[in-house]
Amino acid sequence: MARCENQLKPRKPLSDTKSNGLPDWGDRVKSVDNFVEVLASIQEKDFTVPRVAEYVRDNPVDPDSLSPYLFYSPTHYTRNLIYKCDLFELIAICWDVGHRSAIHNHQNQNCWMAVPIGRLAVQNYELLRASDQTNFCELREADRIVMDPENPSFVDPKTPIHAVLNLPEYGERATSLHIYSRPYDHCLVYALESKCYWDVPLLYDTEYGRPAPPEKTSRGH
Numbered sequence: 001m002a003r004c005e006n007q008l009k010p011r012k013p014l015s016d017t018k019s020n021g022l023p024d025w026g027d028r029v030k031s032v033d034n035f036v037e038v039l040a041s042i043q044e045k046d047f048t049v050p051r052v053a054e055y056v057r058d059n060p061v062d063p064d065s066l067s068p069y070l071f072y073s074p075t076h077y078t079r080n081l082i083y084k085c086d087l088f089e090l091i092a093i094c095w096d097v098g099h100r101s102a103i104h105n106h107q108n109q110n111c112w113m114a115v116p117i118g119r120l121a122v123q124n125y126e127l128l129r130a131s132d133q134t135n136f137c138e139l140r141e142a143d144r145i146v147m148d149p150e151n152p153s154f155v156d157p158k159t160p161i162h163a164v165l166n167l168p169e170y171g172e173r174a175t176s177l178h179i180y181s182r183p184y185d186h187c188l189v190y191a192l193e194s195k196c197y198w199d200v201p202l203l204y205d206t207e208y209g210r211p212a213p214p215e216k217t218s219r220g221h
C-alpha cells in the first residue's frame with residue numbers, strides 16, 4: 001500500500017507475541033500511565049504535530065495497561081476518557097468487529113492515533129464544496145491507510161476529514177488511542193450520499209475507567 005504523508009515510518013518489527021496474542025514490545029512499551037505522564041510534561045510550544053507524532057511512534061503503549069479503559073459494546077464504538085487537561089485529552093476508542101465512525105472533521109485541532117490492539121483503516125476525504133448556509137457538502141474519497149500496533153498515524157491538518165473503520169474482514173476487536181489537542185466536544189459529520197453535514201456533540205461512554213453520567217454518554221459520531 002502506498003505510504004501517505006500522514007503515515008509515520010513503521011516501528012521496528014515486533015519481536016514476539018504474548019500468549020494472549022497481543023504484541024510484546026519488550027522493554028520499549030510504556031504503561032498508559034507512563035505514556036500520559038511523559039506526554040503531559042511536553043511544553044505547549046513543543047506540542048506540535050511532528051513532535052507528538054514522533055513520541056507516539058517511539059512509545060508504544062502496553063495493551064495490558066489499558067484494561068481499565070476497555071469497554072466494548074455490540075451496538076456502537078465507545079469513547080473512553082483516560083486523561084484530560086487544557087492542552088490535550090487522551091481517549092481510548094473501543095471498536096467491535098465491523099464498527100465504523102461517521103465521516104468527521106477535527107474542529108481545526110490536531111489528532112494523533114495509535115492502535116495498541118487490532119487494526120483499523122482510516123479513510124480520508126477531500127472536501128470539494130460546502131455551504132454553511134444550506135449545510136451542503138460534496139466529498140471525494142482520498143487515500144486510505146491502515147493502522148495497527150506497528151503503524152500509528154496522525155491527522156494531517158491539510159486533510160482533516162476522515163472515517164475510521166474496523167472492517168469486518170479484520171475479524172477482531174480493536175482499540176485505538178487518540179490524542180486531541182486541544183480537546184473539543186463537538187465536531188462536524190458528513191453524509192456522503194445525501195451531501196449534507198451537521199454538528200454533533202462528542203461525549204464519553206466512560207471517564208477515567210468509570211461509566212460516564214447518563215447525560216454525558218456517547219452514542220457514536
Ligand SMILES: [Fe+2]
Nearest residue numbers: 104106111162
Ligand atoms: Fe477522527
